[in-house]
Amino acid sequence: MKHYPVEFKADAVALYRSKPGATIRSVADDLGVNTETLRNWIRAADGRRPGAHFAPPTAAQAGGGDVQADLAAARKRIRELEEEHDILRKAARYFATETRW
Known part of the structure; x- marks a missing residue:
């Protein structure tokens, strides 16, 4: 596990x-x-x-700091990951159509 x-x-x-x-x-x-x-x-x-x-x-587990700043950073990272995911999905779709004959 x-x-x-x-x-x-x-x-x-x-x-x-x-x-x-x-x-x-x-x-x-x-x-x-x-x-x-x-x-x-x-x-x-x-x-x-x-x-x-x-x-x-908790803030202590996350190393302290401003909760709002941590939340903003997490949201930014999520947006970045979503963009990366979209790029990978498009690439996978492109390569899937290229391998079909």
Whole structure:
């Protein structure tokens, strides 16, 4: 069983929530995690599963600092990752059509 850092779990949940209309499956595929794993992280973040092992990182865990600045940085990183993902998706689509004869 893989163990993911708390920050990765929080970012994955935030990414899912930031994409309107996205499915858990599509976000899980994008991140390379199991669909049920991401579903469990979302449930744990919502507090819907007793005894969950997930909690968003506190300021102390994240190294302190300004929460708003951390949030802005996380949103910027999500935008960057979404752009990279779009580029990779387009490239994959291009190469898929090139290999069909």
